[in-house]
Each structure stands twice: as C-alpha cells, then as structure tokens.
Amino acid sequence: MTNTFFGAIADDFTGATDLAAMLSRAGVPVTLRIGLPDEARAGEATAFEVIALKIRTNPVEDAVAEARAALRWLRARGARRIFWKYCSTFDSTARGNIGPVADALMSDLRVDRTVHCPAFPENGRRVFMGNLFVGDQPLNESPMKDHPLTPMRDANLMRLLTPQVQRQTGLIPFPTVRQGSEVVRDALEKLAGHIVLDAVDDADLVTLAEAIHDMPLICGGSAIAQPLPALWAETGSMGALPDLDLPEVPTGRIVLSGSCSAMTRAQVSAYLDAGALGYRLDPLELARDGVADARSWLSGQSPDRPKIIFATAEPKSVAAAQEALGVSRAGALVEDALAQLAQDARAMGIGQIVVAGGETSGAVTRALGVDRLRIGPEVAPGVPWCFAGDNTALALKSGNFGAQSFFSDAFDLLQKSFVEKAG
Ligand SMILES: Nc1ncnc2c1ncn2[C@@H]1O[C@H](COP(=O)(O)OP(=O)(O)OP(=O)(O)O)[C@@H](O)[C@H]1O
Numbered sequence: 001m002t003n004t005f006f007g008a009i010a011d012d013f014t015g016a017t018d019l020a021a022m023l024s025r026a027g028v029p030v031t032l033r034i035g036l037p038d039e040a041r042a043g044e045a046t047a048f049e050v051i052a053l054k055i056r057t058n059p060v061e062d063a064v065a066e067a068r069a070a071l072r073w074l075r076a077r078g079a080r081r082i083f084w085k086y087c088s089t090f091d092s093t094a095r096g097n098i099g100p101v102a103d104a105l106m107s108d109l110r111v112d113r114t115v116h117c118p119a120f121p122e123n124g125r126r127v128f129m130g131n132l133f134v135g136d137q138p139l140n141e142s143p144m145k146d147h148p149l150t151p152m153r154d155a156n157l158m159r160l161l162t163p164q165v166q167r168q169t170g171l172i173p174f175p176t177v178r179q180g181s182e183v184v185r186d187a188l189e190k191l192a193g194h195i196v197l198d199a200v201d202d203a204d205l206v207t208l209a210e211a212i213h214d215m216p217l218i219c220g221g222s223a224i225a226q227p228l229p230a231l232w233a234e235t236g237s238m239g240a241l242p243d244l245d246l247p248e249v250p251t252g253r254i255v256l257s258g259s260c261s262a263m264t265r266a267q268v269s270a271y272l273d274a275g276a277l278g279y280r281l282d283p284l285e286l287a288r289d290g291v292a293d294a295r296s297w298l299s300g301q302s303p304d305r306p307k308i309i310f311a312t313a314e315p316k317s318v319a320a321a322q323e324a325l326g327v328s329r330a331g332a333l334v335e336d337a338l339a340q341l342a343q344d345a346r347a348m349g350i351g352q353i354v355v356a357g358g359e360t361s362g363a364v365t366r367a368l369g370v371d372r373l374r375i376g377p378e379v380a381p382g383v384p385w386c387f388a389g390d391n392t393a394l395a396l397k398s399g400n401f402g403a404q405s406f407f408s409d410a411f412d413l414l415q416k417s418f419v420e421k422a423g
Pocket residue numbers: 012014015147148149258259260261264282283311312313317318319321322330331332333334335356357358359360361397398399400
C-alpha cells in the first residue's frame with residue numbers, strides 16, 4: 001500500500017478541486033475523494049490525498065466530527081502533512097466552521113500552533129496586516145457581503161477567528177514576511193495558537209512556504225500549497241511519485257449553475273450571449289411546481305448543444321426567495337433540482353458537466369455517486385477538469401473563480417485535449 005504523505009481536508013467541493021489543481025500544477029499526482037472514503041470502496045491510498053467534505057455551513061459539531069473522521073482516515077494511511085482547506089474569502093458563519101475545525105485538528109495532532117493563509121493573489125485575494133482583500137476591496141465591501149449562506153461582514157481575520165476558536169490568535173505581518181523566511185520562522189516560534197499570515201503576491205507565498213513547510217498542520221486557501229511539494233522534494237521529506245494516467249474525454253455538455261456570485265452572474269450572461277440555450281430555475285417555482293418542467297426542457301435538448309441550467313440570480317431576487325422560503329430551504333430546493341438534472345444529463349449521455357458553486361458541486365457529485373476523481377487540465381486558476389471513471393468529466397467551479405468566458409473556455413479546453421490525444 002502506498003503511504004500517504006500529504007492529506008487535505010477541504011470544507012467544500014470546489015475548494016477541494018482548487019487545492020488539487022494547485023498541487024497538480026506543482027507536478028504531483030493527486031487523488032480527490034468525494035466525502036469521507038468508504039473503507040470497502042476506497043481502493044489504494046496515494047501519496048497526495050484530498051478529501052472533499054461539504055461542511056462549510058453545517059452545524060459546528062457535525063463539521064468538527066466529519067473533519068476529525070477525515071483526519072483519522074488520512075493518518076491511518078500515514079499522512080504526515082495535514083492541510084485544512086477553506087475558502088480564500090474565509091467563508092464562514094459567526095461560529096465557524098473554520099476556527100472550530102482548526103482547533104479540533106490541532107488537538108488531535110497535538111500541536112499548539114497552526115497558520116492560516118487564505119491569500120490567493122492570482123485570484124485577487126490578498127492579506128495585509130491581517131485584513132483580507134478581494135481585488136481592491138476589503139472582504140466586507142466585496143460581493144462576499146451578499147453571499148447567500150456566509151455573508152462576510154468583516155475583513156479582519158483575527159477578529160473573525162477569535163470568537164470561533166479556543167486558542168489565541170496572532171499575525172505574521174507583511175513587514176516581517178518581506179524580511180524573508182528565516183525571520184518568519186523565528187517570529188512563528190514566538191507565537192502559539194492560530195497565526196494569520198499576510199501575503200500580497202506569489203513571492204510572499206514562497207517565503208511563507210519556506211518557513212512553514214515542515215509544520216504538521218497548515219490551514220488556508222489553495223495557493224499556499226503550490227510551493228510546498230518542491231520544498232518537500234528538496235528537503236527529502238517526500239519520496240518519489242508515480243505518474244497518473246488520464247482517461248479519454250467523454251462527449252455531450254452541460255453547465256449547471258447554483259452560484260449567485262458576481263463572477264458567476266457575469267459568466268452565465270456571457271455564456272447565454274455566446275449562444276448557449278438556457279433554462280432558469282426559480283426557487284419559488286420549484287417550491288410550488290417541483291422540477292418537472294426543467295427536466296422536460298432538458299430531455300428535449302441534444303446532448304452536444306451548449307446549454308445551461310441556472311438558478312444564478314441577483315442579490316435582490318435571492319433575498320426575496322430566502323424571505324419567502326427560508327435560507328436553507330431556498331438553497332436546498334435549488335441544490336436538489338440541480339442534482340436531479342445532473343442525473344438526467346448523465347442518463348442522456350452527457351459526459352462533460354460544468355458545475356458552478358461549491359455547495360452546488362457537492363449536491364451534484366453526490367447525486368452522480370462520484371467518490372473519487374483524477375485531476376486533469378486546469379481551465380482557470382483553481383479550476384481543473386476532473387475525471388470520474390471513464391465516462392464523466394466534471395469541472396467544479398468555485399463561485400468567484402474563472403474569467404467571464406469560463407464556461408466556453410472549459411469546453412474548448414477539453415476539446416483541445418481530445419484533439420491532442422487523438423493526434
Ligand atoms: N436564486 C436563488 N435563490 C436563493 N438561493 C439560491 C439561488 N440560487 C442558488 N441558491 C443557493 O445559494 C447557494 C450558493 O452556494 P454555492 O456554494 O453553490 O455557490 P457559491 O457560494 O457562489 O460558490 P463557492 O462556495 O464555490 O464560492 C446554494 O445553496 C444554492 O442552492
């Protein structure tokens with residue numbers, strides 16, 4: 001049995017594929033598990049394992065229990081470096097689940113210090129003096145202030161973390177980071193608890209990675225993971241890695257979007273403008289009439305024609321649906337509908353499925369019975385195509401990721417991979 005070296009626990013599905021993409025970029029083969037692996041079907045463990053959970057907005061106790069079970073699975077396979085992957089926009093409710101899970105993992109690993117590094121400069125997430133920026137806006141002024149499940153109303157990561165954790169919080173500030181990895185390492189040794197790391201560009205992430213690569217537990221976004229494999233290889237802490245072979249590309253295409261982020265809204269419009277056929281799901285109509293109309297629309301489409309089914313809507317319309325139905329019922333109606341439609345699409349022979357939204361991706365992958373993914377080419381920073389068995393390719397797009405043309409880009413990239421493979 002291959003010993004696992006690196007084990008990650010991700011709080012949602014797009015977050016997990018994002019991390020897997022960064023590790024793949026660094027040249028390591030990654031196995032992504034959807035949900036806690038089932039012992040009977042898990043197969044052999046590999047050196048880099050990422051477990052995608054769906055615990056971002058669960059009750060704290062459930063989230064902690066699932067994360068601890070994932071940690072046990074990874075440690076039983078020998079994992080020596082643990083990564084708690086959460087969102088680069090620090091998506092959490094007032095109680096968690098970022099802090100409570102980090103606390104529990106620290107206790108289980110018996111460490112008194114961990115770092116938090118959500119910065120993802122390539123996607124515009126930067127941390128300066130402990131404050132998280134999205135592009136040029138503080139987190140609480142960015143579109144994240146209107147997120148349907150985790151509206152972010154503060155940008156200061158220590159202030160956000162403190163009520164979530166039992167240990168103290170601290171900061172490695174930007175001026176220290178710019179003095180280099182030795183200085184960062186010394187500063188870290190003087191601190192305990194949850195230590196937020198400032199990072200403004202990729203060079204800062206390299207400095208930080210040099211300082212933290214041997215820590216047993218790292219928490220944060222995906223970008224800090226990219227420089228780590230090279231450091232582990234250099235220092236001899238990680239053994240030789242096998243290549244991963246990817247399957248043939250399936251045919252038939254669909255986009256399923258349950259994300260209401262500003263970027264997804266622009267991407268949905270751009271895809272419709274580019275000529276894709278569209279069907280809009282409305283939670284109020286779903287509550288009244290169910291999903292039958294959408295299913296019948298889908299069944300009338302040709303598998304290969306560009307098409308999109310979306311619940312993506314402006315904040316005002318999301319708020320109206322939530323007021324009428326409650327936040328979780330509105331969300332669940334949309335997630336269940338898109339999950340059912342994904343099953344229908346699969347049954348029609350559609351093999352290329354793009355999903356927008358982390359919660360939505362969780363619902364769709366579960367409905368498709370996907371439990372293990374191999375990571376393929378990256379469409380946009382943090383969004384790779386993933387292969388499930390031999391007949392399904394999934395691109396699970398985090399709400400705010402990708403360019404405006406993301407949906408067309410995704411299918412174009414697969415087409416190109418197909419032509420290259422055939423040639
Ligand atoms: N029109 C709508 N009204 C109310 N809720 C909606 C609507 N459309 C989608 N939702 C719900 O909003 C939530 C969006 O979360 P999701 O994680 O899928 O997207 P996201 O937050 O933009 O993505 P990410 O987590 O990757 O950043 C889902 O629960 C979805 O079902």
